[in-house]
Amino acid sequence: MIIGGLAPFVLFGAPGEPISSISQLRSLTPEEASHSLPVHIAGVITRSTHNEMYVQEGSEAVFVTPDHKAGVYQLGDYVEVFGTTSKGQFLPMVTEASSRLIGHRPLPEPVRASYRDLASGRLDCCWVEVAGIIRTVERGSSGKMVCYLAADGALLKVEVSQSVDYARLPLIGASVRLRGVAGGLKNYRRQIVKPIVWVTPTTETFSIETQAPADLFALSTQAVSTLLSYPDTMRPDTVSKVAGQVIWSESATHLFLRDQSDSLEVRLQAPNSFRVGDLVEVAGFAEHGLIKPILVDAFARCVGHDTAPSPRQTTVARMLRHDDESDLVQVEAMVQGVVRTSEAILFAVAEDGISFSVVYSRNDDGAIPPLPESGARVSFIGICKVDRLKSDNTQLASAAAFSLRLRSLEDLQVLSAPSWWSKRRIAIAFAGLSGVLVLAAGWIWILRRTVARQTRVIVAQTRVEATLEERDRIARELHDSLEQRLAGTTILLDAAARALVDQAASARSHLDTARAMLRHSLDEAQRAVLDLRSREFEGGDLVDGLEHSLRGLVGNHRVNFHFNREGERPRLDAVTENHLLRLAQEAVTNALKHAEATDIRVTLSTDPTQLILRIEDNGRGMEIDREGARAQAGQFGLIGMRERADKLRARFSIVTAKRRGTAIEVILPHLSSKRPAAKRLRTV
DSSP, X not given: OXXXXXXXXXHHSSTTOOBOOHHHHHTSOHHHHXXXXXXXXXXXXXXXXXXXXXXXXXXXXXXXXXXXXXXXXXXXXXXXXXXXXXXXXXXXXXXXXXXXXXXXXXOOOOEEOOHHHHHHTTTTTSEEEEEEEEEEEEEOXXXXXXXXXXXXXXXXXXXXXXSSOGXXXXXXXXXXXXXXXXXXXXXXXXXXXXXXXXXXXXXXXXXXXXXXXXXXXXXXXXXXXXXXXXXXXXXXXXXXXXXXEEEEEEXXXXXXXXXXXXXXXXXXXXXXOOOTTEEEEEEEEEEOOSSSOEEEEEEEEEEEEOSOOOOEEOOHHHHHTTTTTXXXXXXXXXXXXXXXXXXXXXXXXXXXXXXXXXXXXXXXXXXXXXXXXXTXXXXXXXEEEEEEEEEOSSSOEEEEXXXXXXXXXXXXXXXXXXXXXXXXXHHHXXXXXXXXXXXXXXXXXXXXXXXXXXXXXXXXXXXXXXXXXXXXXXXXXXXXXXXXXXXXXXXXXXXXXXXXXXXXHHHHHHHHHHHHHXXXXXXXXXXXXXXXXXXXXXXXXXXXXXXXXXXXXXXXXXXXXXXXXXXXXXXXXXXXXXXXXXXXXXXXXXHHHTSOOSEEEEEEEEETTEEXXXXXXXXXXXXXXXXXXXXXXXXXXXXXXXXXXXXXXXXXXXXEOTTSOEEEEEEEESOOTTOTTHHHHHTO
């Protein structure tokens, strides 16, 4: 483990001892190198400029920041370097360096490097040798010459210091062997993105093994169909020359041509200006495309002009067989959709169940004419390009996807307009109709609910008003007729009783009985009038009506009254509720007037099969006959209670004894929350 300034002591022994070899320096990790460790090394200069210096010792090399006081060294100078370590962009390097010339030595033996070796980074900063065919030559910055070398199936970038005017020499197609320093373009992850070899040109470092053609256009012309076909496939780095007519110039460095045998895509090294119909000669390097060869790093010249070439009539099936790759074709198809961007217009089209795309690349900001809509049948003229391949179990490949590139929007012609009822319009109409139907259904549903709610309110109000009116009418009739007559009869009987003081006891007994009956009838009539004018069930059900009414009967009597409910609230029709209320009122009245009770308990219990109403008191009790009630004075209410129970088809029972109180129980069977018995009770 290395800690701060102790790094040099741990790595190399005694305190203050510097790093003395390049191999030790290259073995440092980026973290170790970042501690500015002292360096004292010596080696041979393999590259020296105002901005960089490479020093190699044996097979190991390192980058050193230049010592501007010492100036630029020559290849082979042997120097001594003092400085400190830095982690560098890829390998450790020496910074804050000072150097001095010791002498001159032969350059180290170069390492024969392949493209893969250079891309791996293991030879970074080292003296290497590469060989290949020069494909391109460009004028770089600061007098440099930049060329790309076809080596090991890849293109290697080589930067040559322009101390010798190699631009005058024909280099395109030359076979060369170069010696220089390996390097490359790095990223922030400390990885080599693109390998580069820096060459300082001398007779030892820049060797041409096979001369390039003196005039590329003096080469023999071959048919386009023979490119990379046997036996030319054995010479992929040989300059090839073709001649044909331009069918489209996509850009200054990209064009398509056609000869008598086939069509070809061409990519130029230098920009040029060609028109459709120009007759051209092209020299370049053939590379494999997806289907047909592509001529790259090419040079072209115009040798004449002819009428614009006609497109080949084709079908979608033929294009799928890639017979029309890189050729100018005309095909009919149905437009499925159009997409516009700032750079291109894309048509999605289909024919015979096969979908493909038609692309027009916009190269100006001019106005776009009206485009065909979806559903239109259109004739397209453009360059066919295979975008993706597929293969079956054989060794033959076929097109999996292809596209058509339009030269201009004039290359499309609408053959038939789409039907007005397009998919989009049908979808919009369907969506609008669906929305209207949904709104109508919602409005009808809301209207029905509102009408039903208002109807229920009106029916309920009508029933309440009719009931109240009927109650008032019956109350008036009872008060004006029965009540008055019963009162008069009571007065007459009282007078008769006083006149018959001296008559037999039996006559008095009968008169007492009659008087008791009349008084009971009067009490019953008065209570009926009161009940008809009351509102026990208004705003409540049987439970609320019972409790409210019975507590009103008890009133100011010194009686302990208890009302209990067990189970759920019963849902009964109005007739049943009225009979149960009157029956309970009669039982409580008897307990108050005749039994002289001091404690009265009323219990209403329900379960899914029956309703039980029980009235208990601790009064003096009574004697009853075999029928359950004696028709003597003060006991006519028992007969009325039994009659009400019979009307309800309920079981009525009385348990009583002298001075032991009375218990009355009414059991109403077949209780249902759905109130199926309501109509049956109303018809009893």
